[in-house]
Amino acid sequence: MDQSPTSADHENVERAELAAEQQHVDRVYDRVAEAARSASRIAVEGHQRGQAQNVGRVREEEQTGLYERDVLVFAAARRIAELDAEHEGLVFGRLDSDRGDDGPAAGSAADLEKLYVGRIGVRDAEYEPLVIDWRAPAAEPFYRATSTDRLKVVRRRVLRNKGPRIVGLEDDLLAPERAPEDLPVMGEGALMASLSRARGHTMRDIVATIQAEQDKAIRAPARGVTVIGGGPGTGKTVVALHRAAYLLYSDRRRFERGGVLVVGPSAAFMAYIERVLPSLGENTVSLRAVGELVDGIKATAVDEAQVAALKGSLRMRGVLSRATRDRVPNAPTTLRVFLGGATIELDANQLDNVRRNALRRTPRNRAAAEARKGLVAALWQRFPDDLRNGVYGDREAFGDQVTETPAFRTFFSQWWPVLTPEAVLRWLGDPRRLQRWSRNDLTPAEVDVLAAAVRGTSEFTIADVALLDELATLLGRPPVSETKDEEFDWLEGLSDGVNEVLTTSERRARAVAAREAEEPEEYAHVLVDEAQDLSPMQWRMVTRRGPQASWTIVGDPAQSSWPDPDEARAAMDSMLSHLQRHAFRLSTNYRNSAEIYSFAGEVIRQTLADADLPDAVRRTGVVPEHRIVDGGKVAEAAGDTAVELLRLVEGTVGVIVPPKLRPAVDPVLAELGDPRVVAVSPLESKGLEYDAVVVVEPDRIVRDTLGGVRALYVVLTRATQRLVTVNSTTNWLP
Numbered sequence: 099m100d101q102s103p104t105s106a107d108h109e110n111v112e113r114a115e116l117a118a119e120q121q122h123v124d125r126v127y128d129r130v131a132e133a134a135r136s137a138s139r140i141a142v143e144g145h146q147r148g149q150a151q152n153v154g155r156v157r158e159e160e161q162t163g164l165y166e167r168d169v170l171v172f173a174a175a176r177r178i179a180e181l182d183a184e185h186e187g188l189v190f191g192r193l194d195s196d197r198g199d200d201g202p203a204a205g206s207a208a209d210l211e212k213l214y215v216g217r218i219g220v221r222d223a224e225y226e227p228l229v230i231d232w233r234a235p236a237a238e239p240f241y242r243a244t245s246t247d248r249l250k251v252v253r254r255r256v257l258r259n260k261g262p263r264i265v266g267l268e269d270d271l272l273a274p275e276r277a278p279e280d281l282p283v284m285g286e287g288a289l290m291a292s293l294s295r296a297r298g299h300t301m302r303d304i305v306a307t308i309q310a311e312q313d314k315a316i317r318a319p320a321r322g323v324t325v326i327g328g329g330p331g332t333g334k335t336v337v338a339l340h341r342a343a344y345l346l347y348s349d350r351r352r353f354e355r356g357g358v359l360v361v362g363p364s365a366a367f368m369a370y371i372e373r374v375l376p377s378l379g380e381n382t383v384s385l386r387a388v389g390e391l392v393d394g395i396k397a398t399a400v401d402e403a404q405v406a407a408l409k410g411s412l413r414m415r416g417v418l419s420r421a422t423r424d425r426v427p428n429a430p431t432t433l434r435v436f437l438g439g440a441t442i443e444l445d446a447n448q449l450d451n452v453r454r455n456a457l458r459r460t461p462r463n464r465a466a467a468e469a470r471k472g473l474v475a476a477l478w479q480r481f482p483d484d485l486r487n488g489v490y491g492d493r494e495a496f497g498d499q500v501t502e503t504p505a506f507r508t509f510f511s512q513w514w515p516v517l518t519p520e521a522v523l524r525w526l527g528d529p530r531r532l533q534r535w536s537r538n539d540l541t542p543a544e545v546d547v548l549a550a551a552v553r554g555t556s557e558f559t560i561a562d563v564a565l566l567d568e569l570a571t572l573l574g575r576p577p578v579s580e581t582k583d584e585e586f587d588w589l590e591g592l593s594d595g596v597n598e599v600l601t602t603s604e605r606r607a608r609a610v611a612a613r614e615a616e617e618p619e620e621y622a623h624v625l626v627d628e629a630q631d632l633s634p635m636q637w638r639m640v641t642r643r644g645p646q647a648s649w650t651i652v653g654d655p656a657q658s659s660w661p662d663p664d665e666a667r668a669a670m671d672s673m674l675s676h677l678q679r680h681a682f683r684l685s686t687n688y689r690n691s692a693e694i695y696s697f698a699g700e701v702i703r704q705t706l707a708d709a710d711l712p713d714a715v716r717r718t719g720v721v722p723e724h725r726i727v728d729g730g731k732v733a734e735a736a737g738d739t740a741v742e743l744l745r746l747v748e749g750t751v752g753v754i755v756p757p758k759l760r761p762a763v764d765p766v767l768a769e770l771g772d773p774r775v776v777a778v779s780p781l782e783s784k785g786l787e788y789d790a791v792v793v794v795e796p797d798r799i800v801r802d803t804l805g806g807v808r809a810l811y812v813v814l815t816r817a818t819q820r821l822v823t824v825n826s827t828t829n830w831l832p
Contacts, residue, residue, distance in 0.1 A: 188218070191255065204276070269283045312684060339374045364782050391563060395563055431446040437499060440481065466514055620647070693718060725822060732824055749788070795824070
């Protein structure tokens, strides 16, 4: 087929531009490979150096050499991880700039200053930049420049990549009047091309298509609290993750040493976002779902809406405090000891007085010594006067004798055991105790509901985790028992059975390194996503992770699953009110088609007239579809709809199902055998997105899910291209 000269010329120019850009990108990858080999050599040499110095006992004067070895190995390992990260495209942008409007226009494209932007900074052998890190100040014009404030940029180019290969170019000509005649302009817009791509099972970074309002939030001051708000699909989550990468780049010493914690709503959400930061060259951030913030607990179960609301309320603070200070269930109520020919006894009331006095200023697990002293004092008061001589001549001698009696020791171990948060939380299953602890905080009906929920399962729920954390604080850690001084245990067994001899200095260094390798209890920066869903008790748990931290808080009140957003906001403010705030609102919905989001907006406006509704920028011409079926055929209809959607989209199909319907729907979807189909509950769908979504029984979602219509609004805004609802009722429709 013949082509016009204009079309042929354009294709020739495009091929030439792609080849030129590929040549530069190949040079960058070659340099990265060289750097990786160099880092690997350093790591190997460092290990060899350590092995040579560990032959025989290491002398103290050699510790400096060992320290330098460890520093080299650590730096090399971090660089290798950075270079080996799974980059979707190491170089993704280019800026062509002139001297600004005050200077003369460039005569040719070669006269423009050229700057490449990528995920990490790479320099050539002469230390000249081949590509600058996207977080560097020099890269800001790539995101901030506009036609009205071009920041000296004439052309901004996005390189679309598939691994190391460039597959397309998208240009923005910001100053047509200053563009040289030989400066080509390619493509139809990088952002829209990115938005049309199929979704996978993990979130992609947006480093190549960050918009100006997003960039302002990413580069906000590190101190204080940065609040990123906006409706569904505005990129709040991915902007916040890019902000974490930016903070690590701009002040690595502070944030890498102190730690950065990212908190999200569910394990499914954390799995979805887990590749974003590594793709940006950051592997040191801790990602935790809110059900995983307490070490040793990974809660995924979700309470019924009423129970979750009770467990999350600040009223639980008083309930838990009273529980930790009460009698231990089944503990003895009488202390009887025989000493010096006399029987001494304390009854339940006297024991209660001792317990209350011991807990006046000290948490339970740290008050054993106070409790023991209190018992000795109470027993001394009842010890006959005629026996207070000889070995019992004073109270101190009496205490030494009485606390060593088998009766006292047996009693004390049962009366004052070390309490775990898990054990105390289980006590709430006793309605009589719970009623006493609740006083007027809970109604009798609420006591029955909460006690039944605690008794009804041995599995901790996501809401329980905040209660466990509160209890851990109220109980306190028991004093660390004395252990042998390992500093002088010179022989340390290795996995291969060989013992290596270590000096005191190296053992100390290794102990420090081991502690630093563990995740910190308190972090330098805390990022909270879907913050509108945190209950007041969860806010207390989260803020304990960063009492001295800076914060990034991401959320949208219209998507809140917590029934009382004002109570949750007050809890957050009470913990963070001392910090300066920087607020940013993202105004453009990049996820949903305009047809889908228009419908979702109608649904939420019924409940929340002032919901923050961003502008959707894409149209597909496909409106949401609502299928009405018999109640007994909902699961079958959901499977049939998923099959249809698989043929219509290239990416994933999310089937969002109320938890009580999962046993019926999950087997139907499993029979499809297609990994692109994912079934999730409404709360699990938070923060996720799919090419197509099947919403099963919206009325059940409203009725059974914490947040009601707001939870349904979240569900309706998960789809990028197609939305179908499967209903046996239609009360929810606007």
